[in-house]
Amino acid sequence: MSAESMKQYHEEIRESLDNAFLRETLDKFAVAYRANRTAVFADLNAKELIKEIADAKDKYVSRLDELYEQFSREASKRGVHVHRAATAADANEIICRIARENNCTKIIKSKSMTGEEIHINTALEAAGCKVVETDLGEWIIQLRKEGPTHMVMPAIHLSRHQVADVFAVETKRKQDSDIERLVKVARRELRVKFAEADMGISGANFALADTGTVAICTNEGNGRLTTTLPRVHVALCGLDKLCPDIHSAMRVINVLPRNATAQIITSYVSWMTGATNCGVTPDRKKIMHVVFLDNGRSALAKDPACRDVLRCVRCGACANVCPVYRMVGGHKMGYVYIGAIGLILTYFYHGRDRARALVQNCINCEACKDICAAGIDLPAIIQEIRARLVEEEGSPLESTLLAKVLSNRGMFHTLLRFGKWAQRPVTGGTPFVRHLPDIFLKGQGFRALPAIAGTPFRNKWKKLAEGLPQKGKYRVALFAGCAQDFIYPEQLEAALEVFKAGDCSVDFPMEQSCCGLPVQTMGERKASENVAFQNVKAFAAGGYDYIITLCASCASHLKHSYPGLLASYPNMTFEVEQFASRIIDFTSFTRDVLGLGEEGLRRTDEKVCYHAPCHSCRGLGVTEQPRDLLKAGGNYLPSAEEDSCCGFGGTYSVKFPEISAEILNRKLNAFEASGASTLVTDCPGCVMQLRGGEEKRGRKLKVQHMAEFLSSRLKK
């Protein structure tokens, strides 16, 4: 990416971060949404329903052409004109032609993200039509001449006062900022638009192939009026909205409103089958057109690594839970489509230039993957796009360097050791890097960065191994990960104490290297495969019962990404499977395998709180074990949003320090508010971020890795 476009992006991000109203609104929303969603799903098995939607959608994404033919046949039979547009320009041309041929100039619209995708308003206005959005949020942003900042709440970034101001201009009279009154202004001002319009444009949530039915979900009633009053109705529909029958739609309706706004259902679901009754046409039949938009969707359906994005039901939940969206809002988190899905769809529907900076802005916390109504692995697809950008355009310098270095374990480890000497003038003998000139680490002032350890774990291993059981109950291998090997060897040493107490014989294969996640997230596909290959080989001959890592991100990457990364390597399938199935995180191993609990720990009254690393709670589904251990060893005090990201995200915090810092601040506020004196987590990356942040703030909380917490409490 050009430094210029990235620089501009950072400037825009700064503006959002400084927008107090936006920050407060999105903060409140993030918290309320979580609670409301949990409540509205109380009677349902959300995971199961989502799995059903994903499986069903996969089946029909592969036969969109067939469904299109069937829809077209059935709808035509019922008097509807069906079109298929290959590109956005084609769709605009078709819709402008429909307007022209039917002498329509006054057009009303109900909400359509697909309409935003093709910028239909601009096209119609250029053709001499007057277009009015009738969804309240869409109307507000249309009057302000800006794009949506959320897929279902397009004006979430605006205050009532801003709305009153824009309504005052539109109505040419002063407007009160009372929300109920503002809504009534829209009701009044837009009624006349409905009454006068000769053409209505809607989107479509579903296109049912078996009956040629188009369905829309709306709350305000504008959708029902838009599709009823004007004599011409055009439904603009992404090809991916095709589904076989009503059951496919009902399944989605069970999840879509719940996931979007925590409603059990939208106020209206309108199912339009054929050219319906219309009072103002000669034959009393609505002039109805359905325009299907391809714009890359057919190609996407044939793209195995990314086709899951066609499952998307446009609920917007990926933005609702995104820690980055919460900080910067929708205008910085998508071009037309917003949130994680927005980063992806911008690349596919609006091109590389618009996507280049955006796709870097994912912290890979997997909150979106966890909540997606269609079970899409959004972070994985974002990484895939980064890899494609690297392949298409070459790597930025820092990414090339990292890829080269990581591919060569010897060189990587030598460099890390060298770092120990290089940093000396800046640590002042403390475990933090203190006086590094800003040129080296731009924007990193929000946290103290740890110093590289005097002796890495791998150099101490031989000596440490002497004190461990030779023929223990379990034969385990330690996967150290870079952060603990070279920065926090004491965390691994603490873990050895726990293993010893649990009668484990431990091995540390020297050929292991970085897990590869940093290069993976930078889109360096080849380097990522290389280190995966090296690591699997390094552990292949050991005959271990378990391969344990103290880093949640390593664990999740080794377990879940390696099989895919090495899928094309000949004769590796078995080895990789063996490797991946033996990977376990330290906390789960300690609690579930060793059975550590109250019997094995000296409980103290120390007040402890817990940060759940993203790749532990979501990546590995580990939720009970760490809390059980904390309760067994101390006085565990819950804090707000324990499961939300700390803002580290590996290279993310270097790329977007301004966002990382704000996410961290919010987290630390919550932990400090819990009243605890110690904060425990089970990932060295999180330790680095949280401890560094606390150091900068003046060290109120002691930040420990779970291994340190446990080893200090082991009953001898």
Next chain:
Amino acid sequence: MSAQESPAITLFKQKAAVVSAKVTEVKGVREAMAYALDVCEKKEFCEQLLSGGGDKPSDSGAAQGERAAVKMIAAPGLDAAVFKTLEAEGSKKGFTVIREGMRRYLAGIDVGFSTADLAVAETGTCVMAAENEDLRLATMVCEIHVIALAKSKIVNSLYDAEEYIQKLMEGGVMYTSFISGPSRTADIERVLTLGVHGPLELHIALMEE
């Protein structure tokens, strides 16, 4: 109400309340109509959202707060005999009662009265086969929509409603409406506000028969 009320009916009442619909139990359609007339009587005169009115609305909205001089109930799609009763009872109270020509009243009417063909308990939804344009308009431009729903029409889940709707769709041309509560928005500062482009209130007269 009755001791042996089916779980689906109980659930429907509960979920209808969640989506801000007001449920009242009545014996039959006559009582449902009486309820609608009563609602109409008690409400304020309908606010007129278009100044010109009729077929040719003016370019701008009417002066704020302008209200109709006569109360109006529309019940398109109602069985002819039943409509006659409604008309007769409505006239006694001085209401205009219509069943067609809704395009003349887009500025707003007081009450829209309709029957539901089916209802879904889990979501508090009333289902209407609304191919009749006047029916769609009456239930959108009214300030209060009163739906008469027979208890026997309540099914448990959306899936249970599929068969009925599928038949409507297979039959040819159809506009099927799911209505769950009044029209609503949370587009300004996420504050829930009832009554945007459609009804301000939704009442359900739940009929024993």
